[in-house]
Amino acid sequence: MSTGCRNAPVLKERGQREVFCGLTGIIWLHRKMQDAFFLVVGSRTCAHLLQSAAGVMIFAEPRFGTAIMEEKDLAGMADANAELDREVARLLARRPDIRQLFLVGSCPSEVIKLDLAKAAERLSVAHAPHVRVLNYSGSGIETTFTEGEDACLASMVPVLPQTEAKELLLVGALPDVVEDQALDLLARIGVSPVRCLPARRTDDLPAVGPNTRFALAQPFLGETAAALTRRGAQRIDAPYPFGAEGSTLWLKAVAAEFGIAPEVVDQVTAAPRARAEKAVAAAAETLRGKRIFFMPDSQLEIPLARFLTRECGMQAVEIGTPYLHADIHGAELDLIAPGPVLSEGQDVDKQLDRVRAARPDLTVCGLGLANPLESEGLATKWAIELVFTPVHFYEQAGDLAALFARPLRRRAALSGLAPHLEAAE
Numbered sequence: 001m002s003t004g005c006r007n008a009p010v011l012k013e014r015g016q017r018e019v020f021c022g023l024t025g026i027i028w029l030h031r032k033m034q035d036a037f038f039l040v041v042g043s044r045t046c047a048h049l050l051q052s053a054a055g056v057m058i059f060a061e062p063r064f065g066t067a068i069m070e071e072k073d074l075a076g077m078a079d080a081n082a083e084l085d086r087e088v089a090r091l092l093a094r095r096p097d098i099r100q101l102f103l104v105g106s107c108p109s110e111v112i113k114l115d116l117a118k119a120a121e122r123l124s125v126a127h128a129p130h131v132r133v134l135n136y137s138g139s140g141i142e143t144t145f146t147e148g149e150d151a152c153l154a155s156m157v158p159v160l161p162q163t164e165a166k167e168l169l170l171v172g173a174l175p176d177v178v179e180d181q182a183l184d185l186l187a188r189i190g191v192s193p194v195r196c197l198p199a200r201r202t203d204d205l206p207a208v209g210p211n212t213r214f215a216l217a218q219p220f221l222g223e224t225a226a227a228l229t230r231r232g233a234q235r236i237d238a239p240y241p242f243g244a245e246g247s248t249l250w251l252k253a254v255a256a257e258f259g260i261a262p263e264v265v266d267q268v269t270a271a272p273r274a275r276a277e278k279a280v281a282a283a284a285e286t287l288r289g290k291r292i293f294f295m296p297d298s299q300l301e302i303p304l305a306r307f308l309t310r311e312c313g314m315q316a317v318e319i320g321t322p323y324l325h326a327d328i329h330g331a332e333l334d335l336i337a338p339g340p341v342l343s344e345g346q347d348v349d350k351q352l353d354r355v356r357a358a359r360p361d362l363t364v365c366g367l368g369l370a371n372p373l374e375s376e377g378l379a380t381k382w383a384i385e386l387v388f389t390p391v392h393f394y395e396q397a398g399d400l401a402a403l404f405a406r407p408l409r410r411r412a413a414l415s416g417l418a419p420h421l422e423a424a425e
């Protein structure tokens, strides 16, 4: 019998939200997909968001940009489609390295109901076969920032080629170094062939079909999972590869699907697992017994709560998540001991009231809430850092735990309780 939270009551909230929009995903997606370009059809605000979020990471010609809609577009006085076609033609003539172009919708393009799906179809025909044009929405009207990646990957699924082969599809944009570690572990366990979505290059895009088995590396890919399921692929149900335990359970679930015994996984992963446990234990000294509150933001909240409570000894007060999918989060909920409040959606004022009442040792939240809470004497962790930092699988487990330990050490140092710890960071 399950002892976890799968059947625990969920507090559903709907009110004012404090989250970044889905455009944010472009920052990590453009680094992953090396011959793709992300063209945001949006306003100057969207361009500013992208530039400031990505500013320090631009090292060559960026693979994203904004087709800025002017007032005359927004007022319906200009043919936005004709302007978009001209903009795309100019871009593709200048950048022959682009093989995949994403038209990314924004709040302004949605408000004037610019049909980017039609535009993508039209432009795909015009620029085939060298460039494929797809579209998705990154608007902040009804999204939280990790939905941008989900919408992007889901937009690719219908145009993937068909296959009958039994292959593993690893789904989720992991940093290359982390993806290489995962592929190496899977190869040593004997799982093959393995393909990745997204692929680093368009020519390596996977095929999909009824014998495809896919494993999500991120817990926020519900639309992508649904799109793959519509193509006949089957999802491997597992916790997510965060921490030593999560990584092992994820690998064992994949191995089982390919007829490989769990003992093989234990053997192959013994050394990296021991390294991960040792690294996590070091950070857990700071985390053990501390109370943590998750505001709904990154959609990583449930697996992180599982990792922090089970491997780091923390106590979860509330686990808030923008969306709670019983199917893709179920294996995680089974592992979380009953006790914390589970909440889905956001009503920011009510949640802040609960944070203030509980006075947790650490609150995981968006950038906009962190400073006010810090000024009230509450330690915070920015949720967005979790998608910009390599945190999956064994070699990163210690870094993941350390991300949560750092603000606690800093606060302890600032309050003069443990001045020696700041120097140790």
Ligand code: SF4
Binding pocket: 021, 022, 023, 042, 043, 045, 046, 047, 049, 105, 106, 107, 108, 138, 139, 140, 141
């Ligand atoms: S898509 Fe919307 S929320 Fe995002 S930067 Fe543009 S206007 Fe702002």
